[in-house]
Amino acid sequence: xxxxxxxxxxxHDASVPAQVADGGTIPPARVAWRAFAxxxxxxxxxxxxxxxxxxxxxxDHIAPYNPRTLLDPIRLKNVAPSLDFPFGTDQFxxxxxxxxxxxxxxxxxxxFLSVIAAATVGTAYGAIAGYIGGWIDSAMMRxxxxxxxxxxxxxxxxxxxxxxxxxxxxxxxxxxxxGWFGVSRLVRSLVIxxxxxxxxxxARALGAGHIRILTLxxxxxxxxxxxxxxxxxxxxxxxxxxxxxxxxxxxxxDTPSWGGLFRDGMxxxxxxxxxxxxxxxxxxATVLAANLVxxxxxxxxxxxxxxxx
Amino acid sequence: MRRFILRxxxxxxxxxxxxxxxxxxxxxxxxxxxxxxxxxxxATDPRVLAAxxxxxGLDRPLAEQYVRFLTRLVTGDLGPSILAAGPAxxxxxxxxxNTLVLMGTALALGLIAGVALGAWQAMRVGSRADRAVDTxxxxxxxxxxxxxxxxxxxxxxxxxxxxPxxxxxxxxxxxxxxxxxxxxxxxxxxxxxxxxxxxSAASIARYQRAALLDVLxxxxxxxxxxxxxxxxxLVWRHAxxxxxxxxxxxxxxxxxxxxxxxxxxxxxxxxxxxxxxxADAYDARDYPIVLGATLVGTALVxxxxxxxxxxxxxxxxxxxSR
Numbered sequence: 001x002x003x004x005x006x007x008x009x010x011x012h013d014a015s016v017p018a019q020v021a022d023g024g025t026i027p028p029a030r031v032a033w034r035a036f037a038x039x040x041x042x043x044x045x046x047x048x049x050x051x052x053x054x055x056x057x058x059x060d061h062i063a064p065y066n067p068r069t070l071l072d073p074i075r076l077k078n079v080a081p082s083l084d085f086p087f088g089t090d091q092f093x094x095x096x097x098x099x100x101x102x103x104x105x106x107x108x109x110x111x112f113l114s115v116i117a118a119a120t121v122g123t124a125y126g127a128i129a130g131y132i133g134g135w136i137d138s139a140m141m142r143x144x145x146x147x148x149x150x151x152x153x154x155x156x157x158x159x160x161x162x163x164x165x166x167x168x169x170x171x172x173x174x175x176x177x178x179g180w181f182g183v184s185r186l187v188r189s190l191v192i193x194x195x196x197x198x199x200x201x202x203a204r205a206l207g208a209g210h211i212r213i214l215t216l217x218x219x220x221x222x223x224x225x226x227x228x229x230x231x232x233x234x235x236x237x238x239x240x241x242x243x244x245x246x247x248x249x250x251x252x253x254d255t256p257s258w259g260g261l262f263r264d265g266m267x268x269x270x271x272x273x274x275x276x277x278x279x280x281x282x283x284x285a286t287v288l289a290a291n292l293v294x295x296x297x298x299x300x301x302x303x304x305x306x307x308x309x
Numbered sequence: 310m311r312r313f314i315l316r317x318x319x320x321x322x323x324x325x326x327x328x329x330x331x332x333x334x335x336x337x338x339x340x341x342x343x344x345x346x347x348x349x350x351x352a353t354d355p356r357v358l359a360a361x362x363x364x365x366g367l368d369r370p371l372a373e374q375y376v377r378f379l380t381r382l383v384t385g386d387l388g389p390s391i392l393a394a395g396p397a398x399x400x401x402x403x404x405x406x407n408t409l410v411l412m413g414t415a416l417a418l419g420l421i422a423g424v425a426l427g428a429w430q431a432m433r434v435g436s437r438a439d440r441a442v443d444t445x446x447x448x449x450x451x452x453x454x455x456x457x458x459x460x461x462x463x464x465x466x467x468x469x470x471x472x473p474x475x476x477x478x479x480x481x482x483x484x485x486x487x488x489x490x491x492x493x494x495x496x497x498x499x500x501x502x503x504x505x506x507x508x509s510a511a512s513i514a515r516y517q518r519a520a521l522l523d524v525l526x527x528x529x530x531x532x533x534x535x536x537x538x539x540x541x542x543l544v545w546r547h548a549x550x551x552x553x554x555x556x557x558x559x560x561x562x563x564x565x566x567x568x569x570x571x572x573x574x575x576x577x578x579x580x581x582x583x584x585x586x587x588a589d590a591y592d593a594r595d596y597p598i599v600l601g602a603t604l605v606g607t608a609l610v611x612x613x614x615x616x617x618x619x620x621x622x623x624x625x626x627x628x629x630s631r
Contacts, residue, residue: 146327153569163339
């Protein structure tokens with residue numbers, strides 16, 4: 001019934017060393033790595049994400065113009081894509097290519113930071129609920145049920161309404177605070193499954209404490225599904241962030257960002273289609289790359305789904 | 310069955326109550342209030358601002374505000390809208406039907422197209438056509454709603470002028486004959502609904518194809534094939550019935566995302582629904598409306614979830630005992 005795109009039960013086997021033909025075993029991490037490296041679209045996704053990250057980090061050196069400079073508000077505004085301006089210029093004569101490159105900074109940074117925050121909170125919450133069990137677990141999960149029923153975009157708009165000016169840090173906090181519900185549900189079910197494993201019982205019989213069992217024996221099994229979920233969430237959050245910015249409540253307007261570019265492109269859409277078009281291509285490339293990587297990770301981390309090649 | 314529905318309803322009421330409480334406190338955790346952030350407020354006499362806060366009860370302790378909010382909410386009263394004239398619930402009540410029409414049309418179109426496409430792919434798994442459609446649906450499913458909306462707007466409404474650029478009706482609507490009015494409404498609905506429908510269809514097709522591939526290797530399908538049924542009959546009449554179950558579940562689970570998408574699409578096409586109302590209310594810091602929209606959205610999602618659960622229980626009786 002969970003919306004996750006992967007089979008949690010199958011993922012448990014990621015920790016079981018695979019048998020190879022000559023009778024020896026290879027560590028599970030290497031099995032997963034080999035499966036991942038063989039998956040062409042997943043590797044393509046990783047390369048694409050790395051390129052985008054490099055583009056964001058080196059934006060100052062790559063971008064042909066300063067993204068904030070009005071090049072010539074009279075003669076160079078709304079220039080269609082050309083050799084000088086591959087992505088054209090906007091209504092204030094700013095170079096769209098440079099703005100897209102710099103926009104990657106905000107979009108990627110916000111997405112990565114908020115997803116890391118959300119995955120951490122969600123893992124901790126889900127692990128505690130699943131490990132303690134009983135009525136505390138039920139209460140904690142009813143709470144998550146309710147949170148999951150609130151449409152995220154509307155909740156974000158509601159919080160932003162009272163927040164005044166949301167800056168980039170505030171945006172990371174907002175997206176992190178509203179992003180952990182699904183992860184906690186996933187982790188809880190995995191932790192419940194893992195606590196019944198024989199080696200956990202064995203560790204308990206040997207006198208291991210709760211914290212040792214949880215961090216050393218149970219959480220490592222949760223790591224790979226959470227990684228897959230977090231990768232998927234990155235694509236999702238990039239879209240929500242630029243959507244909120246597009247609505248005017250995300251990244252401040254003076255910072256070049258993808259959502260801000262959509263907003264600029266919307267203001268006078270009949271005149272310059274190139275502003276939203278190229279920004280969207282960058283955004284879709286990010287989402288697609290994240291989805292491909294998540295798909296590849298999911299398959300690589302669950303040996304049962306390996307092709308019999 | 311009746312007990313199953315009753316249990317789901319009770320659960321839904323509990324979920325809505327907890328979600329209402331959480332939304333209220335989350336919104337009030339944000340630093341600031343409706344009178345602290347506008348440019349106008351910076352220049353306004355602090356005594357006037359204090360008086361306005363008192364008029365809306367914003368100077369009271371949060372717990373007291375919460376109790377008042379709840380007691381009002383029970384009677385369907387969201388409190389006065391801060392900047393618009395009239396109570397917030399009136400503005401919302403006018404917007405909800407538009408959002409429902411948009412989402413319903415998009416979901417219906419998306420389901421039909423998605424299920425058909427997934428079944429069509431399942432009949433020719435691994436073929437070039439299947440792989441091409443699979444890649445295409447992955448790309449379409451990754452498109453942000455507002456971007457697809459903007460592109461359709463640019464192309465079909467801006468460049469080719471096939472459709473109006475926004476709103477729910479033409480400004481001449483009231484002067485039209487009844488037949489023309491229906492056409493007018495449909496022409497305005499077309500692009501926003503198409504935007505959302507394309508995205509739903511893409512992800513539903515991906516699930517439907519996967520679900521069919523799970524069902525097709527099963528024994529009863531093999532038996533049907535052994536009876537001499539053609540591939541088309543096999544997929545459409547036998548396999549599809551069981552493969553529809555995960556799709557029904559998916560539709561229920563994707564409702565919050567669909568509603569979130571509708572918020573952006575409504576803004577792009579100036580569709581006078583809840584999402585656009587909430588976005589406009591944001592600009593005016595009109596939090597009774599925004600909070601109300603969030604609550605209505607939560608209720609819609611919960612009711613939709615119950616409906617799909619009941620539907621799921623009808624098609625798969627094993628679910629009822631759970």
